[in-house]
Amino acid sequence: MITMRNVHKSFGAQKVLDGLDLDIPDGKITAIIGPSGEGKSVLLKHLIGLLQPDSGSVEVDGESIIDLRRTELNRIREKFGMLFQNVALFDSMTVFENVAFPLEEKTSLSKEEIRGKVLSALEDVGLKNIEQKFPDELSGGMKKRVGLARAVVLNPKIILFDEPTTGLDPIIKRAIHQLIKDTHAKFGFTAVIVTHEIPDIFDVAQNVAMLFRGKILQHGTPDDIINSTDPAIRQFISGSLDGPIQMV
Amino acid sequence: MKMVKLELMVGIFMLIGILCLGYVSIKLGKVELFGGDFYSVTARFDSVSGLKPGARVEVAGVEVGKVDRIALDPKSGDQALAYLKINSGVKITDDVIASVRTSGIIGDKFIKLRPGGSEKMLNNNDMIRETESAIDIEELVSKFIHGNVD
Amino acid sequence: MLGTAVALSLIRELGPVLTALMVTGRAGSAITAEIGIMRITEQIDALETMALDPFKYLVSPKFIAAMISLPLLCAIFDVIGIYGGWLVGVKLLGVNPGAYFYEMENSVVWRDVYSGFVKSFSFGLIIAWIGCYKGYYAGHGAEGVSKATTESVVLTSVIILVWDYFLTSVLL
Ligand SMILES: Nc1ncnc2c1ncn2[C@@H]1O[C@H](COP(=O)(O)OP(=O)(O)O)[C@@H](O)[C@H]1O
Numbered sequence A: 001m002i003t004m005r006n007v008h009k010s011f012g013a014q015k016v017l018d019g020l021d022l023d024i025p026d027g028k029i030t031a032i033i034g035p036s037g038e039g040k041s042v043l044l045k046h047l048i049g050l051l052q053p054d055s056g057s058v059e060v061d062g063e064s065i066i067d068l069r070r071t072e073l074n075r076i077r078e079k080f081g082m083l084f085q086n087v088a089l090f091d092s093m094t095v096f097e098n099v100a101f102p103l104e105e106k107t108s109l110s111k112e113e114i115r116g117k118v119l120s121a122l123e124d125v126g127l128k129n130i131e132q133k134f135p136d137e138l139s140g141g142m143k144k145r146v147g148l149a150r151a152v153v154l155n156p157k158i159i160l161f162d163e164p165t166t167g168l169d170p171i172i173k174r175a176i177h178q179l180i181k182d183t184h185a186k187f188g189f190t191a192v193i194v195t196h197e198i199p200d201i202f203d204v205a206q207n208v209a210m211l212f213r214g215k216i217l218q219h220g221t222p223d224d225i226i227n228s229t230d231p232a233i234r235q236f237i238s239g240s241l242d243g244p245i246q247m248v
Numbered sequence B: 001m002k003m004v005k006l007e008l009m010v011g012i013f014m015l016i017g018i019l020c021l022g023y024v025s026i027k028l029g030k031v032e033l034f035g036g037d038f039y040s041v042t043a044r045f046d047s048v049s050g051l052k053p054g055a056r057v058e059v060a061g062v063e064v065g066k067v068d069r070i071a072l073d074p075k076s077g078d079q080a081l082a083y084l085k086i087n088s089g090v091k092i093t094d095d096v097i098a099s100v101r102t103s104g105i106i107g108d109k110f111i112k113l114r115p116g117g118s119e120k121m122l123n124n125n126d127m128i129r130e131t132e133s134a135i136d137i138e139e140l141v142s143k144f145i146h147g148n149v150d
Numbered sequence C: 001m002l003g004t005a006v007a008l009s010l011i012r013e014l015g016p017v018l019t020a021l022m023v024t025g026r027a028g029s030a031i032t033a034e035i036g037i038m039r040i041t042e043q044i045d046a047l048e049t050m051a052l053d054p055f056k057y058l059v060s061p062k063f064i065a066a067m068i069s070l071p072l073l074c075a076i077f078d079v080i081g082i083y084g085g086w087l088v089g090v091k092l093l094g095v096n097p098g099a100y101f102y103e104m105e106n107s108v109v110w111r112d113v114y115s116g117f118v119k120s121f122s123f124g125l126i127i128a129w130i131g132c133y134k135g136y137y138a139g140h141g142a143e144g145v146s147k148a149t150t151e152s153v154v155l156t157s158v159i160i161l162v163w164d165y166f167l168t169s170v171l172l
């Protein structure tokens, strides 16, 4: 269970999170939707302590992660895996080394076991025969999938995905969603997915939260969101240009 | 393959570096790794004014050792003890006379040893009995000016 | 006099300072650029989310490497400089070769050698420290990294010269 209470965060004069409350239930897939630049990535970074709120509280399994010492914070971070929006692969390591890195650092598996795990994780995301390539030799979609493999390879308890399918073709997108669903069914991790895949995500997630103007506008089951009467949510789901969300 | 080549280069670099480090420290810095092959003797002087550790110790103009360190004699309190390191190949009689002398124009002080005719040789940590102190030029000159030269 | 002048100036001052300045230009800038790029591409954040300490993985190896390699490079510099002096003085200008090395060995004492190595060791610390710091707190984008790199090289060079002055007066 991750709880955020009355979280405020500003960058200079720009208010990004403005008294946000959010509960992320254990063992479920929670999707966070909302217009670009509203602070979804910022919200995700608060969950893992990469950003500290200006005020408010963030608790993981009942433990506050604010102003912790590094060793304490690392103990909590062991529960997490994260896929960054820009993937953030280690660009001086090959694909294989990138995915193997968490295994080498955090487990005592043998070289052979690591090799097996890495190859099967890469195969799960539909990548083969690219282990020896470097990240800058891959397309954006392939990088995303390597990042995905790296985030899940340790079987973490909580996984944060920042736009895992943005920039992928429709078939791979479908395959990634299927992969998240399948592995979730198998391991029962807690997942938080920031996404723009509007109809598809309702099929993947058990909870959907809409972020708008620094607050969670509504948080409920996919059906709650689809049938919402809130004008901003209705506009966002239908992708219409008229409504409270104004793109200048 | 690439890794092996890199490691080889690093190894060669370390080796050359350590060799150079050794050359500079041992040959120039004169660090003694194995205690060195010499023995030490002590000489008590009334004054060693101007003598420095590392100064030469000569017999008949040939360098046979170095001044190791200089200290005030704790017993008398007004005399200097010079600890000399003499190369072990060099035998010095026990009636040797040690004197502090000046060489060259710059005035580097060194210790001159004049062995006598004794049969007995000095051993490690022995004391030289007969010494002549440094000649203090300033004192000489001032005596000369004030006219009370003996 | 030639042997004394070459050896003392190399071992006390030129060796440590010039090696440090060369390493600053070559490795100090590389440290800043590498860490800076890892910062702006969120690779450091990625390390953190894996509960790994970026200091342990990025910073401390560079400190250790700099502190080991600088004294070694300085020693290589000293030796090459001494033999370079020998080449010019003895082979080209006809100084007596025996005198060259004899004077040198007589004039250099352990304190000179020791202070030279203490200097280059501390310069290694300075190079790694400033290089990592500037990279870690690099600004935005390619320009941020380039600015950090420039600042790192300039600041490191200046601090090396100032610190050298300070060490010379303390050690010698
Ligand atoms: N490190 C930062 N420094 C300053 N502003 C930031 C920083 N990170 C994000 N922002 C700002 O916060 C807002 C939300 O960003 P983000 O969370 O990335 O949006 P999105 O919802 O598209 O993921 C943006 O307006 C962005 O400019």
Ligand SMILES: [Mg+2]
Residues within 6 Å of the ligand: A040, A041, A042, A085, A162
């Ligand atoms: Mg984002």
